[in-house]
Amino acid sequence: METKIFSKDQLDDAVKLLAKGELVAFPTETVYGLGAIATNEKAVKSVYAAKGRPSDNPLIVTVSGEEMMSRYVEKVPERAKKLINQFWPGPLTLLLFVKKGALPKAVTGGLPTAAFRCPDDKLTHDLIAKLGYPIVGPSANTSTKPSPTTAQHVYHDLKGKIAGIIDDGPTKVGLESTIIDLSVKNPVVLRPGKITPDELSKVLGEKVRINSGKVSDKEVPKAPGMKYRHYAPSAPxxxxxxxxxxxxxxxxxxxxxxxxxxxxxxxxxxxxxxxxxxxxxxxxxxxxxxxxxxxxxxxxxxxxxxxxxxxxxxxxxxxxxxxxxxxxxxxxx
Structure with a gap:
């Protein structure tokens, strides 16, 4: 497979590939993500294959905003609305209950929840708006390797395995988004990021804890980065x-x-x-x-x-x- 590099002026070509069920890497302010239409189970399974990612590691759903997210979640709770108003678009991912059957098992890992993010990158917003569907967005790298912060990093790992890469230069933040679990009584950060628990606590008016528990081998993690080896180069x-x-x-x-x-x-x-x-x-x-x-x-x-x-x-x-x-x-x- 030829992996094409798209500039911002070639966004329509990338949209066509995604619409056909192909995989296209896209920029965000954190790291580059690997995109496929989130409701297309076959395409989503191809993401796991391209990355060599364990199949019980749920994927983040990348949306254009609250309106698109609301199509898939049971409801948008008040806590989520507060965080959306303060931090979206931006490096914050919200874990919420989803409508039964709204997303494939390949996205949710069979859990009743899914993680949603609205990145602060105009190209990605335009991409999703033109497509009309949310896209999954795990980091666009070989599983276990360091996450990609340039299009060249993506090409290095996934050349010949995906249809395209949208190049928007180096990412601004460089570390993946904060993930906060809002499906529980007391909100908890499952993966730390640029937005800190203290910042989240101030907006919510309640204490946000940091997850300290480990996920067992037989347990499906609620969010990426909780169970498997990550970010490691070949040398120790x-x-x-x-x-x-x-x-x-x-x-x-x-x-x-x-x-x-x-x-x-x-x-x-x-x-x-x-x-x-x-x-x-x-x-x-x-x-x-x-x-x-x-x-x-x-x-x-x-x-x-x-x-x-x-x-x-x-x-x-x-x-x-x-x-x-x-x-x-x-x-x-």
Whole structure:
């Protein structure tokens, strides 16, 4: 299969492919998503096949707004309306009860709930509006690999497996959306993102908890990122919690280091063995997946060390992704 790269002026061509049941990757402000019409079960199953994604890992439904979402949910509760008014379009996904039979089992994993998101990207809004249907939107990468933040990342993983990619340049946020479960009595964040639990709590006027439980092997997760290995390059990753500890590592030509600019200057490695995460945590959020992909493409790199942060809720999303990439391995010195 030829994978075509579409510019914003070729949106109609991408719409035609989706309408025919083909897969097209699309941009969002967080990461690139892999699109298929959410009500087309055959197309949705093709998403799992293209990504190599476990079939019991539910998909996010990408909509153009509350009106489109309301076609599929039992009702839009008041809590959801408050969050929509404050954060949509944006990096927030809402888990709600769906109408029976409204979405295929391949989308919901057989659960009575589904996750809905309205991304802050005009191209994607136009795409969904022209299509007239919501699209599923898991990250457009090979399952377990770092999420894609450029069209080139998507092409690297899925060339020949999907029909097209809409290129809108690098994503702005760089980490996937916050997922909040509104199907329970007390709202809970199932996956942290740019929008923090504290911000959600202030809008809702009630405490938003953070999920700390683990999903068993036999259990279907409510949302992506809760059960399976994610974001991992081929080489093992270790989290370095204290920047001063980089000096205690036996670094060599087979090691890669991703850290803030100020820390990289202290590290005695060739430039090609170093990745600049930027000047601050916001930059690091944006660049984390790119750093992991950078080293994944280097055959000589046998181990990757990445700077960690302990900045409370502001570093929650970054550390969630990095810990998954590192399988929980932190430097012990």
């Amino acid at each position: 990753v270790t989290v370095v919690d204290h920047a001063d500890d980089f000096a205690k590592i036996d670094l060599n030509n087979e090691t890669g280091v991703a850290a803030l600019k100020g820390e990289l200057g202290k590290i005695d490695l060739p430039d090609e063995n170093k990745f600049n995460l930027g000047n601050n945590l916001t930059d690091a959020d944006h660049n984390l997946f790119s750093s992991l992909r950078y080293f994944d493409d280097k055959a000589n790199i046998k181990h990757i060390y990445v700077q960690g942060f302990s900045d409370g809720e502001s570093s929650l999303a970054y550390m969630n992704r990095l810990n998954k990439a590192a399988a929980g391995h932190h430097l012990n010195v």
